Every structure is written in C-alpha cells, then in structure tokens.
Amino acid sequence: MKISDAYLIVSSPGRNFVTLKIVTESGIYGIGDATLNGREMAVVAYLEEHVLPALIGRDASRIEDIWHYLYRGAYWRRGPVTMAAISAVDLALWDIKAKAADMPLYQLLGGKSRERVMTYAHCTGRDIEGCLDEVERHIALGYRAVRVQAGVPGIATIYGVAKREGERYEPADAELPAEHVWSTEKYLNHVPKLFAAVRERFGDDIHLLHDVHHRLTPIEAARLGKAVEPYHLFWLEDCVPAENQESFRLIRQHTTTPLAVGEVFNSIHDYRELLENQWIDYIRTPLSHGGGITHVRRIADLAGLYHVRTGFHGPTDLSPVCLGAAVHFDTWVPNFGIQEHMPHTPETDAVFPHDYRFEDGHFLVGETPGHGVDIDEALAKQYPYKRASLPVNRLEDGTLWHW
Numbered sequence: 001m002k003i004s005d006a007y008l009i010v011s012s013p014g015r016n017f018v019t020l021k022i023v024t025e026s027g028i029y030g031i032g033d034a035t036l037n038g039r040e041m042a043v044v045a046y047l048e049e050h051v052l053p054a055l056i057g058r059d060a061s062r063i064e065d066i067w068h069y070l071y072r073g074a075y076w077r078r079g080p081v082t083m084a085a086i087s088a089v090d091l092a093l094w095d096i097k098a099k100a101a102d103m104p105l106y107q108l109l110g111g112k113s114r115e116r117v118m119t120y121a122h123c124t125g126r127d128i129e130g131c132l133d134e135v136e137r138h139i140a141l142g143y144r145a146v147r148v149q150a151g152v153p154g155i156a157t158i159y160g161v162a163k164r165e166g167e168r169y170e171p172a173d174a175e176l177p178a179e180h181v182w183s184t185e186k187y188l189n190h191v192p193k194l195f196a197a198v199r200e201r202f203g204d205d206i207h208l209l210h211d212v213h214h215r216l217t218p219i220e221a222a223r224l225g226k227a228v229e230p231y232h233l234f235w236l237e238d239c240v241p242a243e244n245q246e247s248f249r250l251i252r253q254h255t256t257t258p259l260a261v262g263e264v265f266n267s268i269h270d271y272r273e274l275l276e277n278q279w280i281d282y283i284r285t286p287l288s289h290g291g292g293i294t295h296v297r298r299i300a301d302l303a304g305l306y307h308v309r310t311g312f313h314g315p316t317d318l319s320p321v322c323l324g325a326a327v328h329f330d331t332w333v334p335n336f337g338i339q340e341h342m343p344h345t346p347e348t349d350a351v352f353p354h355d356y357r358f359e360d361g362h363f364l365v366g367e368t369p370g371h372g373v374d375i376d377e378a379l380a381k382q383y384p385y386k387r388a389s390l391p392v393n394r395l396e397d398g399t400l401w402h403w
C-alpha cells in the first residue's frame with residue numbers, strides 16, 4: 001500500500017480549513033484535517049516543505065512507524081504546528097486503513113461502546129435573557145447538555161458571544177488580531193447569576209458547561225468553582241492557562257466543580273501530572289491537534305486509569321474531517337464523556353460530504369468504510385484562503401492578557 005501522492009487543499013467555505021489528502025498506488029486515499037485556527041499557513045508550510053515529500057513511497061499501512069518517523073524524526077518535538085501536521089497525516093492513514101479493511105473506523109478501533117454520542121450545544125446571549133432563550137431553543141432540539149456563555153455588563157466583547165444577537169460566532173474575525181478588553185472582577189461577579197438563572201428556569205436535569213477560556217488565576221478559578229457548586233456544572237473548562245499543571249492542585253483543593261482542559265494541548269505530556277494527581281475530570285484535545293488517533297487514544301487510555309473521560313473540542317474551526325473521525329472515536333472509546341457540537345455552515349458541509357448524522361442531541365456514526373468524510377475538491381477551490389486572526393485580550397489597564 002505505497003503512498004503515491006500527498007497534497008493539501010486550503011479552502012475557506014465560511015472559514016479557513018486545511019485538508020490533507022494522501023493517495024496510495026491502489027487508488028485508496030485518506031483525508032486528514034490540518035486546520036490550526038489563525039496559524040493555518042504555518043501548518044501548510046510544515047507539511048509541504050518538511051513532511052509530504054518524505055511520505056511518497058512509504059507504506060501507508062505502517063501508521064505507527066510513520067507517526068514516530070514524524071515525531072521522533074522531527075528532532076524538534078511537540079507544539080501545535082508540528083502536532084497538527086502529524087495529526088493530519090495520522091487521520092488520513094487511519095482513513096486509508098479502514099477503507100482497505102472495508103470497515104468504518106470505529107470497527108477498526110474496537111467496535112461500538114455505545115449506539116450514539118451525547119453532544120453539547122453552544123448557548124450564548126449578549127445578556128442572560130438572550131442566553132436563556134438559546135437554552136430553551138436547544139433543549140427543544142434534544143440536547144441534554146448546553147454550554148452557557150453570556151455577555152458581562154461593562155465588558156464590550158467576550159469569548160463565545162457574537163457581537164450581534166443571532167449572528168454566528170467566529171473568533172477569527174479579522175485579518176489581524178482584534179483587541180478585546182477584559183475584566184476578571186466584572187466576570188466573576190456576574191457569571192454565578194447566569195447559572196442561577198438557568199437552573200431557576202430549566203431545573204436540574206440539563207447538563208451545564210462553561211468555558212472560562214484560560215482567563216483566571218488559580219485562586220480566582222477556585223472562587224468561581226466554589227460559587228457555581230450549587231448549580232452542579234457538568235464541567236468548568238480552561239479555568240486557568242494550563243502550562244503550569246500544578247495550578248490545578250490549588251483549584252481542586254477548593255471546589256468539587258468538575259474541570260475540563262486540553263483543547264490547546266497537543267500531547268500526552270501536557271496531561272501527565274493532571275491525570276496522575278486526578279486534578280481534572282475531562283480531556284479536550286481534539287484528534288486534529290493531539291497527534292491523531294494514534295496518540296489521542298493513548299491519552300484517553302491514560303485518562304481512563306484516573307476516572308477521567310473524553311470531552312473532545314469541536315468548534316467550527318475544526319473541520320468536518322476532524323468531527324467525523326471524532327464521532328468514530330467517541331463511539332468506540334470506553335471512557336467517553338461528551339462531544340462538543342458547534343454546527344458547521346451549509347457551505348462548509350457541502351465542501352466536506354460526510355455520513356455522520358445529528359439527531360436528538362446526539363451524533364450517530366456512519367457505516368461508510370473509513371471515517372466517513374470526504375472533500376469536494378472542485379467546490380473547495382471556489383473558496384480561496386483569506387488570512388484570519390484570533391483576537392488578543394487586554395486587561396483594563398492595558399496588560400496583554402489571555403484570550
């Protein structure tokens with residue numbers, strides 16, 4: 001099963017995506033997601049200049065060997081760009097292997113552990129009332145879990161909330177980084193009111209999630225975790241920047257609110273202390289940033305030793321290719337938790353035909369051999385790349401903060 005060709009399709013159907021296609025001599029090809037929001041062309045250069053030429057002629061069935069050839073062989077290990085590149089190759093090779101075996105990817109991983117995959121929706125509002133209306137709308141769509149994010153009085157623009165009511169939220173909203181202003185105090189004083197309002201109106205059964213998006217210090221995160229305990233969240237996500245895994249020891253000592261982390265992680269090494277000390281409850285690293293199936297399943301296995309479950313990152317800046325592979329992984333993985341669901345636009349879905357289905361708040365995996373997602377290259381060409389950058393965040397005194 002020799003690799004005869006490997007190339008990238010950079011396309012922007014509503015937003016930028018980078019897709020890898022690996023073709024074998026037999027004609028079987030695999031698709032991988034190489035999208036890194038705001039740094040897309042860094043991954044393109046890494047793959048085109050340093051990886052793809054070295055794949056030609058290699059045996060596509062040797063997934064593990066190619067993984068280490070790209071990881072150990074790079075010398076300069078880890079990091080989001082390198083691991084996004086490795087992830088894209090890995091996803092494409094697993095797609096090829098499953099197609100060659102004429103089976104859906106979840107079968108190759110070990111078969112179904114569940115019939116369907118619980119998801120959570122993004123419910124946002126410029127204010128609490130607007131957010132509550134979105135919760136009502138999504139419960140009607142069958143969601144059992146919602147992530148709630150609302151505007152904070154005195155903060156003009158906040159993570160997760162569109163600038164105008166009813167607009168789709170896209171963080172990479174300018175060619176060069178937009179500048180936002182942040183106030184931890186205003187946020188901490190306001191967020192507990194959001195959860196009180198949701199529980200008041202919708203009761204205890206709906207799972208509630210919230211994304212702090214890396215913005216607190218550990219003691220502030222401990223304060224927030226304690227303040228929302230009466231509302232028993234499913235998880236509080238990215239409550240502090242997590243380069244210092246030790247920070248979570250302090251947070252854990254103060255609160256029983258479950259903690260999720262890892263969408264910006266890219267290897268098992270980012271998690272080791274967190275898992276061995278049971279400082280977190282969910283891992284978030286998506287297949288397209290964490291080294292693909294080959295590496296993320298190792299992370300999931302290690303997490304399982306410590307009662308930690310998966311909760312894959314799944315915003316619209318991960319392509320349907322990543323989401324499709326994730327639905328297979330979610331269907332198989334024994335310590336599954338939940339899958340993020342931020343629906344792609346119709347123009348994105350048209351470029352990436354897929355067989356996963358969304359129904360009653362859950363994903364249903366398809367039976368097509370492989371991960372079940374393809375790319376319409378002719379249609380993709382109609383959407384040229386345009387640079388788009390994530391914002392930066394400043395405190396009210398001008399300090400450059402965490403976005």
Ligand SMILES: O=C(O)C(=O)C[C@H](O)[C@H](O)CO
Binds near residue numbers: 037213263313317
């Ligand atoms: O979906 C989430 O939980 C996010 O935090 C989304 C991120 O802001 C997004 O992927 C950045 O590109």
Ligand SMILES: [Mg+2]
Binds near residue numbers: 211213263
């Ligand atoms: Mg997040």
